[in-house]
Amino acid sequence: MRRSLAPEPIGERVPNLAPMVDIIMVILVFFMLGASFKIIVEGFLRTDLDPRSGPGGGEAVEIIPLVKVALESVDGGTSANVYVMGEKMPGDGFTPLREYLDAKRRQGADPTSPVVITAHPSVTWRNVVRAMDAAIAAEFPNVQFAVSLGGDPSGATP
DSSP: OOOSSSSOOOOOOOOOOHHHHHHHHHHHHHHHHHHHHOOOOOOOOOOOTTSSTTTOOOOOOOOSHHHHHEEEEEEEEEEEEEEEEEEEEEESSSSSHHHHHHHHHHHOOOTTOEEEEOTTTTTTHHHHHHHHHHHHHOOOOEEEEEOOOOTTSSSSOO
């Protein structure tokens, strides 16, 4: 019996993927344990649009708001003056706005009526979102935004 010294033909070698899958699973478990799945309760905006608006060229829709909020930038955009129905709210921040909206709701205002927020172009989004949060916290979920081209900050002309 004679043995051949020629090497046997080697087929395709396939790497063993089991260790790589183990490492990926360990990393996945590590990140899942480190992540927080805290659910934040925040307001939301409904996006139901009037079917007459849009590219169809229908009639212009006029919104008659229950409350019109106007924001004017102060201190270089770090804060904002809040005007409600053309009158400046007393104090700083958005707490007076929420109190005003709470009082409106207690007086019998329909909470589904729109609250329109308009802001001067120099107002930061943070302040616009704070105004929206104040309206939603006062249980007025129908918040709408109007475009302001920099007219009267009291909101008389959007």
